[in-house]
Amino acid sequence: MHALVLASLDDDQAVETVSIPLAGKSSIADHMVIASGRSTRQVASMAAKLAEKIKAKFGQTPRIEGLPTADWVLIDAGDVIVHLFRPEVRSFYNLERMWSFGETPDAASA
Template sequence: MLSTEEKTQAVVAALEDVKALDISVIDTSKLSPLFDRMVVASAQSTRQTKALASSVVVKLKELGATVYSTEGEDSGEWVLVDLGEVIVHIMQPAVRAYYNLEELWGVQPKLRANSGK
């Protein structure tokens, strides 16, 4: 069974594999009883948003983690992957700017990657 930190690292790696932009990790353990980490990443197209979500799902399943659900693949503007204690939001830049989850949660995220390299 993966720890929260191992799941988070695997999510970030899966996002980096498909060139996600502006990946941030927010520690929500003291803010919500529902999950301990929120990972937010940007994608440049609906195709990339879906590919990023798929990469996260495949990688985490390979590691034995449970993927509880994915939402939003139909539109591809914002896809949520629920891994239990780790929640992943993959968003188009305009959607991400509009909802500004980092500010909504009132935290400064730890940036893991700033570019698609």
């Protein structure tokens, strides 16, 4: 699932994709992926495409929050939690800092 999420975001030209490993640190998921889109339209498109790919590959429909405004879209895909932001909203909430557990998050390489 994690590899599919990263590949989908890369295909859709997500900006500054970061993957934070949560296994052993939180029971909510194994990975948290945070990425930005250049506009609300791109954020919404990335979220919709990712949800379609997850459903096609794994047969499950992820829960999605925030799609109507697309400033911050949360996709709960079970083992992977995905946060998609517009850059201004991402810098305001700074989830990377909150979830890094004192470590530097891993930047997903393209």
